[in-house]
Amino acid sequence: MRTASIKRKTEETNVEVELNLDGVGTHDISTKVKFFDHMLATFSRHGFFDLVVRAEGDLSHHIMEDTGIVLGEAFKKAIGGGKVESEKREKTMRFGYAIIPMDESIARCAVDIGSIGGEGRSYTVFEADFGKERVEDINTENIPHFINSFATHASFTIHVYARGENEHHKIEAIFKALGIALDKATRIEERK
Numbered sequence: 001m002r003t004a005s006i007k008r009k010t011e012e013t014n015v016e017v018e019l020n021l022d023g024v025g026t027h028d029i030s031t032k033v034k035f036f037d038h039m040l041a042t043f044s045r046h047g048f049f050d051l052v053v054r055a056e057g058d059l060s061h062h063i064m065e066d067t068g069i070v071l072g073e074a075f076k077k078a079i080g081g082g083k084v085e086s087e088k089r090e091k092t093m094r095f096g097y098a099i100i101p102m103d104e105s106i107a108r109c110a111v112d113i114g115s116i117g118g119e120g121r122s123y124t125v126f127e128a129d130f131g132k133e134r135v136e137d138i139n140t141e142n143i144p145h146f147i148n149s150f151a152t153h154a155s156f157t158i159h160v161y162a163r164g165e166n167e168h169h170k171i172e173a174i175f176k177a178l179g180i181a182l183d184k185a186t187r188i189e190e191r192k
Contacts, residue, residue: 002186004077006070013057013066019074021186023050031055031063035136035168036146039175040067047179061142068146072153079113079186091192096184098177105164107173109181112157122155124148128162128170135167143171147178 002021009015027044029037031053044051053071057063080089097110107128115121126147130140144160151158160178164170 002078002080004074006074006077008066008070008073010066012059012062013055015055015057015063015066015070016053017067017070017074018050018052019071019078020050021075021078024048025050027051027053029053031067032057033060033063033138035138035171036060036064036067038136039171042172043175043179045179046176047183049179049183060138061145064138064142064146065149068149069153072150072156075113075150075154075156075182075186091188091190093185093187093189096181096186098180098184100173100177100180102164102169102173102176103166105162105166105169105173107160107162107170107177109161109174109177110159111178111181111185113154113182113185115155115157121157122152123157124151125159125161128160128174130167130170131165132167135171140167140171143174147174 005018007016025045025048027041029040031037055063055067094114095112099108126144160174162170162174
């Protein structure tokens with residue numbers, strides 16, 4: 001099974017992530033940031049990743065950033081990152097995409113997980129204008145920051161494009177699209 005368990009403790013946060021890429025979407029999330037918990041649960045459910053996240057810290061910005069870091073490291077490890085060649089990494093699909101509507105909002109996400117184990121290239125494109133600085137209990141600027149932290153530490157390329165009028169719907173569509181795109185990209189292809 002492709003699993004990983006990663007812990008990170010700093011002066012600002014304490015984050016633990018357990019990931020099973022070959023799961024069914026079960027999740028147990030507690031970050032002390034309710035809307036972020038909801039988004040990570042949505043990501044897990046639609047990506048069919050079993051995910052446990054325990055995070056606490058001084059500020060929601062630090063919690064979201066460090067959760068992105070640890071989740072990225074967990075994906076890299078579960079897929080078979082690092083310099084040692086891995087059959088589980090070589091047989092992954094590599095690319096994935098999703099276009100997800102949620103009422104009046106729509107999000108598109110495309111991912112390339114192919115750079116893990118190589119030069120460690122990562123890249124993030126995030127194009128979604130938010131009309132409000134806050135949604136529920138988070139600052140909207142933390143959404144692209146989380147995705148960039150995740151992509152950087154997973155060594156993934158992630159493109160996200162979203163539009164809509166309701167910020168909650170827009171962000172939820174983004175997390176669903178990211179989960180579905182990563183589910184496709186991490187699937188094992190026996191023809192490879």
